[in-house]
Amino acid sequence: MTTTVSRIPSYLSAEQLGPWETFLVQVERVAPHLPADLQPLIPILTRPTRALIVNVPVRLDNGEMAHFEGYRVQHNLARGPGKGGIRYHPDVTLPEVMALSAWMTVKNAVVNVPFGGAKGGVRVDPRQLSTAELERLTRRYTSEIHILLGQDKDIPAPDINTNEQVMAWLMDTYSMNEGRTSMGVVTGKPVSLGGSLGRRDATGRGVFVSTAEAARRLGLDIAGARVAIQGFGNVGEAAARLFSDAGARIVAVQDSSGTIANPAGLDVRALKTWSTAHQGVAGAPFGEQIDGDSFWSTDAEILVAAAMENQIHPATARRIRARILTEGANGPTSPEADLILQDRGITVIPDVLANAGGVTVSYFEWVQDISAFFWSEDEINARLERIMKEAFSAVWETATAKGISLRTAAFVLGCDRVLRAHKVRGLYP
DSSP, rough: OOOOOOOOOOOOOOOOOOHHHHHHHHHHGGGSSSOOGGGGGGGGGOOEEEEEEEEEEEEESSOEEEEEEEEEEEEEESSSSSSEEEEEEOOHHHHHHHHHHEEEEEEHHHHOOOEEEEEEEEEOOOSOHHHHHHHHHHHHHHHHHHHGGGGGEEEEEEEEEOHHHHHHHHHHHHHHHHHHOOOGSSSSOOOGGGTTTTTTTTTHHHHHHHHHHHHHHTOOOOOTOOEEEEEOSSHHHHHHHHHHHOOOOOEEEEEEEEEOTTTTTHHHHHHHHHHHHHHSSOOTTEEEEEEEGGGGGGOSSEEOOOOSOOOOOOHHHHHHHOEEEEEEESSSBBBHHHHHHHHHHHHEEOHHHHHHHHHHHHHEEEEEEETTTOOHHHHHHHHHHHHHHHHHHHHHHHHHHHHHOOHHHHHHHHHHHHHHHHHHOOOOO
């Protein structure tokens, strides 16, 4: 028997599906491929364990008080404490954070690290805040969600518009409220506060490793391959740098400021310097400035989507020319676009596998903090590469054996592990 797990309103088009609805569709698609003994447990995946909405009042530099809405969602804790980032963005909503926490549940299970899924966010444009205001926002938000946090309960990390400094403020605030220093309550911290070497490039490195594994199986040589990258933050820039170092040509880069293309290949490090100085790639004198829609038609063997969710819809999916689409961002592809890409023979490396490098090294950081024993960067990168390759192989073999997409295969592995944890733990009370 296959369990019906979601109720997506029929009047919603593919473009209108929000992140949470997208996740429910993904669960619905994987349900028939899960074993019969797990079918009754599938609805667990469609309901977050808990969701907290908080008011975040902040005293601005001019003396006025502003109010921001914050969230922390724990989707599933069956396999361990909640793990997932915190983003600051003006478009953050509760359904988005719910979806992101759910993808973290699956992602952590796919790479088999002992965490559940969680996520947080504050609806704010951090560019409009001074450094002092940003610190006050972070400390108040941390205090409001403190009841959920702890190194064995829920461990945040950086996400969009948050960084090492924000994580340091979060750790310090939690520690002050606890009356003791607790480095393990957050990952993605500065190395001087127990952060891990290799963490900054970890997600981009995972994107590169998983893409290289797919390319090898498809008979595509990374050296000389053309790569287009959407998003040039921590993930996109690190991935671009690693692809370039491996001999690939970065032929197009798009971020929120604009799109730059150069068929001969962009100098990634020079582009990073420009982007840092000018808050984006727009205007960089290293190639041709093209319109945003043209990016999707770039002639490239590999396309990396490392910006925001819901970027690839049916119209864009029909224009993509790459052989491999790697999801460096969370949820960049709509369910309908996913089917179009599959029909067109484009290999999609799903987010719950491709961008799991970040949470994997976050796991390493957590382990190092708890044990107070720290590893070299070479050791961390080697451990990351091994875990990513093992996870990719398991997903690829599942997809091949069952005749399903890599996304469905990743969900089969991840959901199976989560639901089996529920099954053996039982129901309390």
